[in-house]
Amino acid sequence: GAGVSQTPSNKVTEKGKYVELRCDPISGHTALYWYRQSLGQGPEFLIYFQGTGAADDSGLPNDRFFAVRPEGSVSTLKIQRTERGDSAVYLCASSLHQGSTEAFFGQGTRLTVV
Amino acid sequence: GEDVEQSLFLSVREGDSSVINCTYTDSSSTYLYWYKQEPGAGLQLLTYIFSNMDMKQDQRLTVLLNKKDKHLSLRIADTQTGDSAIYFCAETAKLQFGAGTQVVVTP
Secondary structure, eight states, rough: OOSSSEEEEEEEOOOOOOOEEEEETTTOEEEEEEEEEEETTTOOEEEEEEEEEEEEEEOOOOTTTEOTTTTOOEEEEESSSGGGGGGGEEEEEEETTTTTTTEEEEEEEEEEEE | OSSEEEEEEEEEEETTTTEEEEEOOOOOEEEEEEEOOOOTTTTTEEEEEETTTTTTEETEEEEEEEEETTEEEEEEEEEEEOOOEEEEEEETTEEOOOOOOEEEOOO
16 A cells, blocks of 8 residues: 555453554555554654664553564554553554654554453 | 653634744754644644754745754744644654644634
8 A cells, every 4th residue: 555554443452451553564664663642642652663673662661562573564563461541542654764754654543441 | 851842732813823832852863843633634744854954944834943952843824724733843863752732723
């Protein structure tokens, strides 16, 4: 596809369950970013990848959160033992490389933990 | 503390100019960005400025950068109701965003 694709668009899960959120970046984009956006807040940086490696994961809130990008394209954000406070919209963005003039955002995955 | 700070709310009358301000802390940023988010929509890049520039004009948008004070502003001329949205500034180093300024345009 032409843009950044995130699946699923909505996910409802029970407290304590494990979830995976997927991001398909624009083809050829080497930099990929994950954010979390709560209602009324700006996107909160979680992690960014340059290629396959996590160049900066300082925004991951705790060890329940983990992200991978094994082939330098698709990325998966994994959340273990979900808590109600994890409910938010999870946004993914990609850019040609880190520091490019534009990062393109997906529509996000709305995660609701009940 | 916050790496990127913005005022939270701006109300402006249709046809007037809007000015949204932002301060940032990371002086290594190569670019600084303004993004727009409309209700229920994704983030859309509005404009950006190189860190070695102090002004950029793009149609109704003017970006001013004071690198010494790490202050960025976005001016929207002739503000329209379609400009009502949340505006975020962001810096390059790890694409860190401010909390956003909600702009409400009244007729």
